[in-house]
Amino acid sequence: MASSAACCDLILFGSCGDLARRKLLPALYQLEKAGLLHSDTRIIGVARESLSLAEYRAKVGEDLRQLLTRETLDESVWQRFEKKLSYCEIELSDLDQYEALTEWVDTSGASEHERTPICYFATPPHLFATLCKGLHSVGLTREPTRVVLEKPLGQDLASSQKINRQVAEYFHESQVYRIDHYLGKETVLNLLALRFANSIFSDQWSHSTIDHIQITAAEQVGVEGRWSYYDDAGQLRDMVQNHLLQVLSLIAMEPPTRLDTESIREEKLKVLRSLRPIDRDNVHDDTVRGQYTAGFVGDHKVPGYLEEEGAATDSTTETFVALKTHIDNWRWSGVPFYLRTGKRMPHKRTEVVITFKRQPHNIFYETQSQLPPNRLIIRLQPDEGVEIQMMNKVPGLGKQMQLKPTTLDLSFYETFENKRIADAYERLLLEAMQGNQYLFVAREEVEHAWRWIDGIRAAWQQLPEGPKTYQAGTWGPTAAVTLMAQDGREWDDED
Numbered sequence: 001m002a003s004s005a006a007c008c009d010l011i012l013f014g015s016c017g018d019l020a021r022r023k024l025l026p027a028l029y030q031l032e033k034a035g036l037l038h039s040d041t042r043i044i045g046v047a048r049e050s051l052s053l054a055e056y057r058a059k060v061g062e063d064l065r066q067l068l069t070r071e072t073l074d075e076s077v078w079q080r081f082e083k084k085l086s087y088c089e090i091e092l093s094d095l096d097q098y099e100a101l102t103e104w105v106d107t108s109g110a111s112e113h114e115r116t117p118i119c120y121f122a123t124p125p126h127l128f129a130t131l132c133k134g135l136h137s138v139g140l141t142r143e144p145t146r147v148v149l150e151k152p153l154g155q156d157l158a159s160s161q162k163i164n165r166q167v168a169e170y171f172h173e174s175q176v177y178r179i180d181h182y183l184g185k186e187t188v189l190n191l192l193a194l195r196f197a198n199s200i201f202s203d204q205w206s207h208s209t210i211d212h213i214q215i216t217a218a219e220q221v222g223v224e225g226r227w228s229y230y231d232d233a234g235q236l237r238d239m240v241q242n243h244l245l246q247v248l249s250l251i252a253m254e255p256p257t258r259l260d261t262e263s264i265r266e267e268k269l270k271v272l273r274s275l276r277p278i279d280r281d282n283v284h285d286d287t288v289r290g291q292y293t294a295g296f297v298g299d300h301k302v303p304g305y306l307e308e309e310g311a312a313t314d315s316t317t318e319t320f321v322a323l324k325t326h327i328d329n330w331r332w333s334g335v336p337f338y339l340r341t342g343k344r345m346p347h348k349r350t351e352v353v354i355t356f357k358r359q360p361h362n363i364f365y366e367t368q369s370q371l372p373p374n375r376l377i378i379r380l381q382p383d384e385g386v387e388i389q390m391m392n393k394v395p396g397l398g399k400q401m402q403l404k405p406t407t408l409d410l411s412f413y414e415t416f417e418n419k420r421i422a423d424a425y426e427r428l429l430l431e432a433m434q435g436n437q438y439l440f441v442a443r444e445e446v447e448h449a450w451r452w453i454d455g456i457r458a459a460w461q462q463l464p465e466g467p468k469t470y471q472a473g474t475w476g477p478t479a480a481v482t483l484m485a486q487d488g489r490e491w492d493d494e495d
């Protein structure tokens with residue numbers, strides 16, 4: 001059972017925006033419902049819209065009623081939650097307006113704070129530097145204030161270093177919480193349990209038993225009205241730089257000595273440092289870029305990327321990436337990691353597939369010409385669970401032993417029947433309020449990830465061809481199949 005968070009003043013900058021409305025406020029409501037918000041915690045929405053307190057509360061209530069899909073709003077919880085909400089109107093680019101915060105937040109100084117101020121920057125990142133200055137001007141950068149930063153943290157190494165430097169002028173690293181919402185997902189956290197609480201896996205987790213590892217994050221959605229942001233970013237920066245590299249780090253890291261921020265960050269960082277660079281020599285063979293054209297996802301006809309609302313017709317931004325990389329260290333020597341992510345794929349599916357080495361000798365050759373490798377499939381979302389593919393004897397008295405590939409399937413929903421799977425933002429907000437940084441990304445991690453991604457982008461720029469097209473509703477360009485087939489392997493796609 002999670003313990004209730006410390007008493008906080010949670011200041012949501014950008015509180016009328018999409019992220020705050022769709023994710024942060026519903027997550028806070030769920031924490032209230034679960035009794036995890038301290039009774040004296042306050043939530044201060046900050047935006048530039050002119051709203052009275054009653055109007056702001058009514059707006060949040062309306063959004064919650066609309067957005068809670070699996071349940072209806074619990075009126076008694078809402079009444080408690082509503083009382084925690086206040087609203088402060090500020091044009092954030094105007095440093096003179098930050099004084100308004102002092103009406104709502106206790107800025108009197110570290111030792112007298114009863115509530116820990118948590119400043120959540122759910123605004124476009126170009127405002128971060130001004131936000132820091134504004135907060136400093138009203139005494140809100142001192143310990144124990146914490147600051148939560150939303151992605152994207154830059155467009156490349158140089159811009160992310162700039163943001164990190166600007167924030168570091170006012171906040172110590174121990175006050176900074178960089179969000180990667182994948183780290184708040186139940187199943188991503190379960191990677192730690194799976195690896196480090198089970199000797200059958202921890203003892204088999206290296207080049208001596210593992211043939212290769214695949215990480216897939218397939219989405220059905222397209223750019224969802226975010227064309228101008230997305231077209232600047234592309235799938236490599238939007239998904240690989242952060243989420244996929246974080247999952248990869250958790251899968252590949254050495255056992256941390258403790259379950260604490262420093263130990264985990266240290267180990268993840270070593271993985272990022274050991275990623276083999278992709279450059280002009282291997283970019284052609286080891287990466288595939290794609291861009292979707294019109295097609296069908298399920299029964300829905302969907303437009304191509306270049307026909308999306310607000311699209312420029314000549315964009316060469318990738319909406320799909322597949323790549324092969326290696327981690328150049330002792331444990332993973334010779335084990336390729338295949339990463340793949342794309343928009344407008346046939347299904348939403350995020351999974352890690354560990355394929356083990358085949359048996360060295362086949363004694364069942366009379367009935368089974370080749371034994372398939374065992375595979376461990378970790379389904380991160382949806383249908384969260386863990387699956388082991390293995391061979392079994394088919395029951396029967398026949399002279400020859402018949403074998404059949406079978407699956408041991410542990411579905412989280414069936415195993416933990418009464419447990420609701422919390423949204424990633426619930427966990428991350430709770431951890432930020434409790435002052436635990438282990439599920440947030442360190443500055444060095446962000447910068448190492450960018451360094452590796454920048455190398456790929458630079459190499460892409462030297463290629464004569466841009467992304468290959470793929471029809472919406474398929475698993476990407478056929479070159480992605482070739483990427484694995486040239487190594488005698490294939491993606492885990494059943495359909």
Ligand SMILES: NC(=O)C1=CN([C@@H]2O[C@H](COP(=O)(O)OP(=O)(O)OC[C@H]3O[C@@H](n4cnc5c(N)ncnc54)[C@H](OP(=O)(O)O)[C@@H]3O)[C@@H](O)[C@H]2O)C=CC1
Pocket residue numbers: 013014015016017018019020046047048049090091092093121122123124125127150151152
């Ligand atoms: N939406 C999402 O699902 C995700 C978003 N993010 C990131 O979170 C951040 C916010 O995203 P999102 O909510 O989608 O963006 P929106 O544009 O929907 O919201 C931004 C918010 O910031 C406010 N704002 C912008 N400029 C100012 C200003 N000068 N003064 C006061 N308020 C200002 C906006 O107010 P106003 O309404 O008046 O313009 C709005 O409340 C972005 O960096 C985004 O990349 C990250 C992951 C997911």
Ligand SMILES: O=C1O[C@H](COP(=O)(O)O)[C@@H](O)[C@H](O)[C@H]1O
Pocket residue numbers: 219221238239350
């Ligand atoms: O950060 C982002 O993540 C979402 C995918 O998140 P998920 O939790 O639904 O897997 C992605 O659609 C979006 O483009 C990206 O900015």
